[in-house]
Amino acid sequence: MNREMIQQWLFFSIVATLFTSTVRAQLVECDQTGVDGISIANGCIVKPLYEQIGTGHGDENTEGSATYLIKRDPARSIRRGRQLFQRKFSLDEGQGSRVNSSSTGDITSNRALGAGLTDSCAACHGRPKGAAGFGGDVATRPDSRDAPHLFGLGLVEQLADEMTTQLRSVQSTALEEAISSQRRVQRTLSSKGVDFGRIIAHPDGSVDISGIEGVDADLRVRPFFHHGQTVSIREFVIGAFKDEMGLQAWDPILCTVTDVNNPQAMTSPAGFVFDPALDSFERPAVCDDQEDADGDGVVAEIDPALVDHMEFYLLNYFKPGTYRSTRGAQQGRRTMDRIGCLGCHTPDLHIDSDRRIADVETVYDPINGIFNDLFATATTRFEIVDDGHVYPLLLPQENPFEVKNIFSDLKRHDLGPAFHERDYDGSLVTEFVTEPLWGVGSTSPYGHDGRSINLDAVIRRHGGEAQRSKQRYVNLGGREQQQILEFLGTLVLFPPDDTASNLNPGTPGNEDDIQNPGAHGTINLGALFQIPEEGSE
C-alpha cells in the first residue's frame, strides 16, 4: 500500500467502526457470568482472558501478540488494558492470596500485608465510573495511603524520566569540566524549570551532592507512590497485581533487566527504556513462566501480554479535564501564583519526545457534552510506517508536548509535622511528592493519607517548606480564598463512558434515549481500531 492508500484506508476504517462498536465499562467477563449476547452496552467484557492474551508478548511481526497490537493497532491495545484494569479476576485465574494463605508476616518489611486483597484494580481506582480514577485506601502505614487517580499517568512517567536524564547530564558535564579545568565546578541542578538544588564537582572526579533537594542521590526522579519510590508504570503494574490482588506476573523484560548474573537493557513495547547500567529496577516476584510462587497451583498467573497492554493503556491514559472557567476561577489561579503556590505546583511542564499515540483534551462544553457538560477531542499522535506488512506500523511521532495544568514539580517536599507520616516501627516519613493538582476538583478527601476533608483543609494543613505560602492563603480575604477553591474545582476527572467525544459525539437533544451511550456519547476507542480480524472488542 502506498501512503495515500493507507491514509484512505485508515479514514474508512475509522468511519466504519464509529457507529458499530461500544465502549465497555465492564466489570465481569461475559463468558463467566452467563450474560453473553447481553443487549446492554457496557454490561461485560466480551473477549475471554485467553483471547486477550492472544499469542502472548511477541514482537511486531507475531500476529495477535501484544507487541503486534501495540505497534499496529494501538487503540485496541489500550482497550484491552482498560478491560484488564476494570476486570474482576477470579480465584481460578490466580487471584489471592494476600501475601500467603494466612496473611502473616512483618508489615514493615512487606507492605503487601496491608494492601490487598481485592479482585480488580478498579476496586480502588474506580471513580468516576469506568475510569482509572481514585477512591481506594490501603493500610500499608498506620494512617493508610489514599489511592491517587491515574489520569495523565504516562505524561508523569515521561516527564520524570526526561528530568532524570537532564539532571544527570548537568552532573556529567560539570564533572567533565572540573576534571579538564582542574577546578571545582558548582552547578544548579535544574530541569524543565524545576530547581533540584546544586552539586559541586571536584577535579578528582568526586561530586558533592549535599546540596541536592527533593530527589535521590542518583538523581532519578521517582514519581510514583506518594513518597516517590517507583520509576516506571510497568514496575508499578507488576507490583500492584501482586500486592493488591495476589496475582503474579512474570515478565521477560524486567526479569532480564534485573537478572543478577547478566542484567541487560531492555525497552518495553510501550517504549520505556530500562537500563540496569544506570538504575536498579524492581524484580518481579516470579521470573519463570512455570513458577507457582504462592503454591495455589496456578503458574505465572498474569501473562506478559497482559502487562504489555496494561502498561500501554496507562501510558496513554487521558489527562484530566477542565470544567467551566469562570472569572472568579481565573482570578483564583492568579492569586495562587501571587501567594507562592505555583512555586511547587508548577502549572505546565514540557515533554521533549512524547511516546503516546494519542492525546485527549477534555473541556467544558454544555452543548456537545450531552451527559456531563464535557466534550473530549482525541488527536492521534502516531505516524504511519509502511513496512510491507498488510497493516502498517503506527508508531508514536515522538513530538514535543506541552503538559498544561499539571500543577506539580514532581519533586519531594517537607510540608511540616501535619503531613509527616508515622510508620509502624515508629519512624517518620517527612517528604512527599508534590501532588499534581489536575483532577483535584473531583478527588476528595485529600493528602497522601486522605485525612483532609476538603480543599480548604488540605491547603491549611501545608507547613514546613510551604509555610509562607500557606500563611499568605490564610491571610487572604474569604472572597479570594473562595476564588482559589473555585479554580481548583475546575480541575476535574470524568467517566469515559459518559463523556461525548469526537470518537462518538452522540446525538444532542435526544433526552428520551439519554441512557444509551450511543445517544449521550462516549470516548470510544473502537473508532480507532485497525485490524478487523481482531473483532470489534
Ligand code: HEC
Ligand atoms: C486495594 C486498593 C488498590 C488496588 C486494588 C490497586 N491499587 Fe493502585 N494504588 C492504591 C494506593 C493506596 C496507591 C497509593 C500508594 C502509596 O502511595 O503508598 C496506589 C497507587 C497506584 C499507582 C501510582 C500512582 C501515583 O501517582 O503514584 C499506580 C500506577 C497504580 N496504583 C496502579 C494500579 C494498578 C494497575 C492496579 C491493578 C493491577 C492497582 N493499582 C490496584 C490502591 C490500590
Ligand code: HEC
Ligand atoms: C513547598 C511546596 C508546596 C507549596 C508552596 C504548596 N504546596 Fe500544595 N502540596 C505540596 C505537596 C508536597 C503536597 C502533597 C502533600 C501530601 O499529601 O503528602 C501538596 C498537596 C496539595 C493539595 C492536595 C492535593 C491532593 O490531591 O491531595 C492541594 C489542594 C494543594 N497542595 C494546594 C496548594 C495551594 C493552594 C498552595 C498555595 C497556598 C500550595 N498547595 C502550596 C507542595 C506544596
